[in-house]
Amino acid sequence: MYLNFHFLFSTLLIFTTGVTAVNPGTTLSASNTNQSWSSPSSLFSLRFLPVDPPTSPPTFLAAIVYSGGAPIVWTAGNSLPVDSGGSLQFLTSGSLRLVNGSGTTVWDSGTANLNAKSATVDDSGRLVISNGTNDIWSSFDHLTDTLLPSQNFSVGKVLKSGSYSFNLSNVGNLSLFWNDSVNFWNQSLNSTVNQNLTSPVLSLTSIGILQLSDVNLSIPVVIAYSSDYADAGSGGSDVLRVLKLDSDGNLRIYSTSRGSSNPIVRWAAVQDQCQVYAYCGNYGICSYNNTNPVCGCPSKNFEMVSGVRQGCRRKVSLGDCRGNETMLSLDHTQLLTYPPDTESQTFFMGISACRGNCLSGSGACFASTSMSDGTGLCYIKSVDFVSGYNSPTLPSTSYVKVCPPLDPNPPPSLGETAREKSSRVPAWVVVAVVLGTLLGVVAIEGCFWFWCCRKTARFGVLSAQYALLEYASGAPVQFTYKELQRATKGFKEKLGAGGFGAVYRGVLVNKTVVAVKQLEGIEQGEKQFRMEVATISSTHHLNLVRLIGFCSEGRHRLLVYEFMKNSSLDNFLFPKEEQSGKQLNWEYRFNIALGTARGITYLHEECRDCIVHCDIKPENILLDDNYVAKVSDFGLAKLVNPKDHRHRTLTSVRGTRGYLAPEWIANLRVTSKSDVYSYGMVLLEIVSGRRNFDVSDETNRKKFSIWAYEEFEKGNIKGILDKRLADIVIDMEQVTRAIKVCFWCIQEQPSQRPVMSKVVQMLEGVKEIDKPPPPKLVVEGPVSGTSTYISSNVSAFSTIGASPNVPSSSSSIQTSGVSNFALGRNPEKATSSLLQSEDL
Ligand SMILES: *[C@@H]1O[C@H](CO)[C@@H](O)[C@H](O)[C@H]1NC(C)=O
Ligand SMILES: *[C@@H]1O[C@H](CO)[C@@H](O)[C@H](O)[C@H]1NC(C)=O
Ligand SMILES: *[C@@H]1O[C@H](CO)[C@@H](O)[C@H](O)[C@H]1NC(C)=O
Ligand SMILES: *[C@@H]1O[C@H](CO)[C@@H](O)[C@H](O)[C@H]1NC(C)=O
Ligand SMILES: *[C@@H]1O[C@H](CO)[C@@H](O)[C@H](O)[C@H]1NC(C)=O
Ligand SMILES: *[C@@H]1O[C@H](CO)[C@@H](O)[C@H](O)[C@H]1NC(C)=O
Ligand SMILES: *[C@@H]1O[C@H](CO)[C@@H](O)[C@H](O)[C@H]1NC(C)=O
Ligand SMILES: *[C@@H]1O[C@H](CO)[C@@H](O)[C@H](O)[C@H]1NC(C)=O
Ligand SMILES: *[C@@H]1O[C@H](CO)[C@@H](O)[C@H](O)[C@H]1NC(C)=O
Ligand SMILES: *[C@@H]1O[C@H](CO)[C@@H](O)[C@H](O)[C@H]1NC(C)=O
Ligand SMILES: *[C@@H]1O[C@H](CO)[C@@H](O)[C@H](O)[C@H]1NC(C)=O
Ligand SMILES: *[C@@H]1O[C@H](CO)[C@@H](O)[C@H](O)[C@H]1NC(C)=O
Numbered sequence: 100m101y102l103n104f105h106f107l108f109s110t111l112l113i114f115t116t117g118v119t120a121v122n123p124g125t126t127l128s129a130s131n132t133n134q135s136w137s138s139p140s141s142l143f144s145l146r147f148l149p150v151d152p153p154t155s156p157p158t159f160l161a162a163i164v165y166s167g168g169a170p171i172v173w174t175a176g177n178s179l180p181v182d183s184g185g186s187l188q189f190l191t192s193g194s195l196r197l198v199n200g201s202g203t204t205v206w207d208s209g210t211a212n213l214n215a216k217s218a219t220v221d222d223s224g225r226l227v228i229s230n231g232t233n234d235i236w237s238s239f240d241h242l243t244d245t246l247l248p249s250q251n252f253s254v255g256k257v258l259k260s261g262s263y264s265f266n267l268s269n270v271g272n273l274s275l276f277w278n279d280s281v282n283f284w285n286q287s288l289n290s291t292v293n294q295n296l297t298s299p300v301l302s303l304t305s306i307g308i309l310q311l312s313d314v315n316l317s318i319p320v321v322i323a324y325s326s327d328y329a330d331a332g333s334g335g336s337d338v339l340r341v342l343k344l345d346s347d348g349n350l351r352i353y354s355t356s357r358g359s360s361n362p363i364v365r366w367a368a369v370q371d372q373c374q375v376y377a378y379c380g381n382y383g384i385c386s387y388n389n390t391n392p393v394c395g396c397p398s399k400n401f402e403m404v405s406g407v408r409q410g411c412r413r414k415v416s417l418g419d420c421r422g423n424e425t426m427l428s429l430d431h432t433q434l435l436t437y438p439p440d441t442e443s444q445t446f447f448m449g450i451s452a453c454r455g456n457c458l459s460g461s462g463a464c465f466a467s468t469s470m471s472d473g474t475g476l477c478y479i480k481s482v483d484f485v486s487g488y489n490s491p492t493l494p495s496t497s498y499v500k501v502c503p504p505l506d507p508n509p510p511p512s513l514g515e516t517a518r519e520k521s522s523r524v525p526a527w528v529v530v531a532v533v534l535g536t537l538l539g540v541v542a543i544e545g546c547f548w549f550w551c552c553r554k555t556a557r558f559g560v561l562s563a564q565y566a567l568l569e570y571a572s573g574a575p576v577q578f579t580y581k582e583l584q585r586a587t588k589g590f591k592e593k594l595g596a597g598g599f600g601a602v603y604r605g606v607l608v609n610k611t612v613v614a615v616k617q618l619e620g621i622e623q624g625e626k627q628f629r630m631e632v633a634t635i636s637s638t639h640h641l642n643l644v645r646l647i648g649f650c651s652e653g654r655h656r657l658l659v660y661e662f663m664k665n666s667s668l669d670n671f672l673f674p675k676e677e678q679s680g681k682q683l684n685w686e687y688r689f690n691i692a693l694g695t696a697r698g699i700t701y702l703h704e705e706c707r708d709c710i711v712h713c714d715i716k717p718e719n720i721l722l723d724d725n726y727v728a729k730v731s732d733f734g735l736a737k738l739v740n741p742k743d744h745r746h747r748t749l750t751s752v753r754g755t756r757g758y759l760a761p762e763w764i765a766n767l768r769v770t771s772k773s774d775v776y777s778y779g780m781v782l783l784e785i786v787s788g789r790r791n792f793d794v795s796d797e798t799n800r801k802k803f804s805i806w807a808y809e810e811f812e813k814g815n816i817k818g819i820l821d822k823r824l825a826d827i828v829i830d831m832e833q834v835t836r837a838i839k840v841c842f843w844c845i846q847e848q849p850s851q852r853p854v855m856s857k858v859v860q861m862l863e864g865v866k867e868i869d870k871p872p873p874p875k876l877v878v879e880g881p882v883s884g885t886s887t888y889i890s891s892n893v894s895a896f897s898t899i900g901a902s903p904n905v906p907s908s909s910s911s912i913q914t915s916g917v918s919n920f921a922l923g924r925n926p927e928k929a930t931s932s933l934l935q936s937e938d939l
Contacts, residue, residue: 121189121218129159129185136220142166142337142357143224147187150180152407161187161197163224163238165339167360170245170353172224172341176206177243177259189218195228195236210236223249246342248305253298258344262377265344271299271311273322275350275368275375283348283376283437284369288320303342307365309352325352325365326764329794329802330875340365347408348375364765373488376435380410382499384432384487390768397487397499398427399506413501417465420502426454427505432489432497434468436478444479453477454498466499473624575636576648580655582608587615595667597718599735604662612662613647617655618735625651632658634708635734642698644721644731660731664724668781669717672788685829687726688785692837693862694728695720699778700855702733703771710734711770715777716758717784757792761847772849775858779844783807786837788821804845808873811838836864842871 119139127134127147135146147159148171158180163173175187175197184200193215195208208228216231224247226238239250244260246252258265264276275284288296288311296313303309307325325340337357344350349369353362369375372392373385379394382401386393396403396411404410417424436444448456453469457479466480472494487497584590586605594602600619606612628651635658636646650657668691674681683691695715702710712719713736721729760776763769780791783804791804798806810818816835817825840861846852851872853861860866 119219123189123191123193123215123217125189125218127161127187129161129181129187130183132159136218138220138222138224140222142222142339143172143220145187145220145226147185154180156182158182159185163220163226165224165355165357167355167358169360170339170341170343170355170362172245172247173226173238173241173243179205181205193228208236223247225249244344244346246301246303248303248340250302252301258342258350260344260346260348263344263346263348265350267299267301269296269299271296271313271320273301273368275344275348277348277376280439281376281437282439283374283435284350286322286368303340303352305340307340307352307354309342309366323352323366323368324764325354326759326761327354327363327365327875329792330805347372348378364767365761366764373490374435376437377410377484377486378408379486380404380408381484381486382411382413383408384429384489386489395489395508397429397432398501398508400427400501415502417500417502423503424458424500425503425505426458426498427501427507428454429487429489429497429499431491431493431495432468432487433470433493433495434466434478434480434497435486435488436468440478444481446477446479447475448477449475450477450496457498457500464500466497468495468497470495575632575646576659578648578650578657578659580650580652580657583615583650583657583659586613590615590617595718597714597732599732605659607647607659611647614660614662616658616660618657628656631734634710637708638702638706638710638733640698640701640706642694642728642730643701643733644729663721663729663731665722665726667718668720668722668728668785671722672717672784673790682823683726684827685824685834689830689833689837689862691720691722691726691728692782692785693859695730695781696778696855696859696862698728698730699774700859702730703774703855709771711736712774712777713763713769714758715774715781717781720781757790760849762849770849771855772852775844775852775855776846776849778855778858779841779852780804782837782844783819783841786821786834786841787819788823804874807838808842811842833864836868837862839868839871842874843868845874846872847875 119137121136127136127145129147132147132149135144137144143163143165145161145163148162148164148168150158150160159182160171160178160180161175162171164171175195179197181197182200185205186198188196188198190196190211192211193213194211195218196204197206199205210228213235214230215228215235218226218228220226227234228236239247242250242252242256242258244258246258252258252267254267254269256266262278264279265274266276267273271288273286274282276282295315297315299311299313301309301311301322303325307328307330309322309325310319311322312319327338327340330338339355339357341353341355341362342350343353349367349372351364351368352366354365355362372378373387377383378392379385382397383394384397386395394408394410400414401411402414404412446453446456448469450469450471453467456477457464457467463481463483464479465483466485468478468480470476470478485499578586583605586607587603588605590601590603592604594604594614596602597616600617603615603617604612605615628649632646632649632651644663645661646658647661648659650659671681671683699712699715702712710733712730712733714732715730719730719732721731723729758777758780760769760773763773783791787803787807789803791802793803794800795803801809807819810816816831816838819838820834840853840858843851843853843861844858857866861868
């Protein structure tokens with residue numbers, strides 16, 4: 100009698116609010132999405148959710164979700180849907196079972212007859228079935244596509260989403276697979292640490308660090324930082340961070356504030372979504388429309404398969420024209436080739452042989468790609484599954500076997516062709532321009548050749564004056580590797596090591612002291628390198644380090660800069676113990692801040708080929724004899740292969756975390772506003788003498804930058820200021836101004852950040868500064884995300900951002916918040932945000 104009543108009572112309870120411990124005999128029905136089994140503090144709940152995007156007739160998933168209904172952290176049967184008659188039953192036998200409207204079992208926990216007493220969702224997001232004393236089943240042991248902060252991911256476990264999977268090898272390599280075979284993404288540990296791992300475990304900490312631990316590692320190795328790492332949620336609410344393998348094949352970190360239904364991407368493994376194998380399905384060709392990946396078919400010989408990214412199929416199958424097949428040619432298109440395909444299917448072959456052999460060769464061939472990148476490689480596709488990537492910058496041509504007649508795609512869009520027509524220039528102009536350019540190139544090459552041939556003689560006879568003359572004239576000197584070896588005494592005296600390679604002290608024959616940077620990881624060819632050198636050396640500004648010369652020989656790429664006696668700013672802001680005497684007074688600091696801002700303004704807005712720096716940090720701000728700030732390392736970001744995942748995810752993010760704008764870490768579009776963010780962080784450090792990402796007890800375990808804003812709101816400017824400056828009388832009005840500028844610069848939304856010239860004006864005090872809003876806006880619902888994100892301006896300035904194959908990992912299907920984020924960025928609106936920042 101009592102039991103019966105209890106049962107009734109508990110059933111009633113679920114209908115209204117939700118319960119914590121659920122007894123056998125309880126059911127959740129798919130048609131009532133208000134019903135739920137909640138965790139004690141209602142952080143997580145198990146409930147039915149309609150499948151997204153909605154299906155017709157509607158179908159539902161039994162899912163554990165975070166407080167606001169997103170993200171989904173676990174689903175029964177890893178996303179197996181049921182119709183509206185379906186239910187999730189905790190049977191009296193002890194099994195948890197998902198059944199269809201027709202009564203078919205869709206999924207079962209397999210816990211029958213183990214004496215199960217209760218099922219509970221706990222506040223870590225885990226569903227457990229217990230026999231009263233022990234847990235006999237846990238959702239943490241039955242992984243789906245998501246990893247929660249308190250969950251450990253070890254060797255042998257796998258995250259799965261559709262055809263994609265993610266796992267960890269026993270040496271700590273992280274890999275993404277398609278169809279359990281094609282390995283399209285890897286990240287391995289630094290070879291110095293991966294030797295001796297015994298049982299590596301991957302986990303995402305609650306503050307947003309993806310790390311690998313092992314009994315043989317004294318401290319965990321950081322794999323990636325979430326871009327909101329260590330940020331507390333708005334108003335102190337809890338932020339949930341999860342690692343999720345999305346159905347588009349990308350692995351991402353999402354952050355969700357408590358109560359929000361809008362998870363935000365904070366990191367993505369694959370920068371360039373089009374490089375995810377099979378993203379567009381079989382015979383789907385991925386390309387970028389603006390910054391969004393879009394899918395198309397190779398030609399009109401194909402038709403789209405209905406559904407989201409289901410690929411394309413031949414209108415006429417190859418069997419119907421055997422012997423008469425022909426090859427469809429696709430320019431600037433690469434058919435993705437990843438292991439295990441690469442080795443057995445790669446041949447050295449010219450472009451016409453690459454086409455011909457596929458057409459007529461023995462053995463199956465459905466398509467081929469000929470690389471025009473100088474390797475002379477031809478990839479043969481012997482499986483009738485092809486995943487393509489088209490971009491104007493891809494140096495390859497692909498061929499796809501089809502039945503005749505060829506029916507190519509129409510040119511991109513009607514709107515575009517119309518515009519092209521109206522702006523068509525007469526043929527003779529084109530010829531003249533081309534000839535002019537050619538002559539120009541010849542002349543430039545000639546100049547290089549000229550330096551190149553003279554220099555041996557010049558340095559041979561020590562014509563120092565001559566070299567100085569050239570130095571003064573601004574043209575970069577070309578050195579041989581030998582010369583630089585001699586100048587640096589065999590690269591003996593290391594001054595430091597930056598993101599692009601080590602820097603050595605050197606003395607030229609004319610006694611000029613120089614800093615020689617040995618570039619690493621430069622993938623661009625000779626020509627591109629010379630073009631970048633020309634761009635860098637065309638900059639002339641008091642606050643930029645001067646490039647004296649360069650060396651490009653074989654695989655050696657070196658840059659020779661003027662030497663800065665006082666080294667870099669970080670040595671003064673964060674002195675190591677042995678140099679604790681080093682210290683800059685406020686006046687110097689302010690001038691350094693202003694000088695740095697002027698240097699960056701010049702790079703963004705004033706020089707001929709404008710440059711986004713991409714790596715502004717105290718280490719890259721050098722000080723000359725008079726403590727004048729000189730920005731260094733600009734123009735180098737473009738030289739590094741943007742497709743080098745390791746560089747971006749390990750070296751830069753790791754090396755310079757704290758300075759990278761959120762959009763950069765989340766692998767979204769990078770513009771000059773990303774530099775503004777980095778500058779803001781540096782400015783805060785100049786004022787405070789502390790690293791912006793430091794977390795300490797003094798800052799209530801918050802990141803320094805977050806804590807500083809709270810103090811600023813309380814009016815505690817002195818609390819933010821470097822303690823070493825505390826006892827000295829200084830211009831507090833200037834300090835306040837600098838602090839306000841910081842917070843404007845580190846706004847999460849790029850459009851909210853001022854442009855650099857405005858920063859200079861604000862620092863100088865010629866412009867009133869409004870009170871900055873909190874750097875991190877509360878993004879509740881998708882709307883505020885888009886409305887504030889008006890534009891990423893200055894695509895014209897951007898050396899990286901403007902390139903059409905800028906990686907974008909915006910997923911069009913995942914969360915509305917993400918795709919809106921990407922859609923909001925429209926380079927054509929450059930002026931609107933310049934205007935918008937006018938009212939700062
Ligand atoms: C669920 O809750 C909403 C709002 O509280 C209500 O409008 C709706 O009728 C409820 N649905 C069911 C099936 O109870
Ligand atoms: C459940 O039923 C629906 C329709 O009745 C069907 O579409 C779906 O495939 C079924 N699911 C399973 C796993 O059998
Ligand atoms: C619960 O299960 C554990 C082992 O799984 C067993 O040792 C224990 O006796 C069980 N407790 C009850 C109350 O059945
Ligand atoms: C995860 O691993 C850590 C350390 O290896 C351990 O302390 C923790 O209990 C594990 N968590 C779970 C849920 O197994
Ligand atoms: C990872 O997954 C791939 C594809 O399913 C598989 O071949 C490989 O053996 C797995 N590795 C480990 C360590 O489990
Ligand atoms: C991933 O690592 C494996 C093992 O070293 C290697 O064979 C494969 O080429 C790598 N895949 C990619 C896409 O780099
Ligand atoms: C792990 O990755 C490294 C570097 O890519 C590679 O050399 C090594 O073979 C990989 N190991 C395994 C087991 O995949
Ligand atoms: C690998 O580790 C060594 C020693 O810890 C370090 O010097 C090197 O910079 C690391 N390389 C990368 C790519 O992180
Ligand atoms: C790994 O272990 C071997 C012996 O087991 C040892 O010689 C080597 O130094 C270790 N490597 C590292 C990086 O600890
Ligand atoms: C590309 O974007 C434009 C507007 O930005 C849109 O009109 C067009 O439909 C898009 N094309 C595709 C293939 O999605
Ligand atoms: C191949 O082409 C020839 C000539 O156009 C035609 O006679 C023949 O029927 C075609 N064969 C097939 C299988 O379509
Ligand atoms: C996917 O995997 C299955 C089984 O491993 C295999 O038979 C099939 O050929 C694969 N598909 C492709 C297109 O590689």
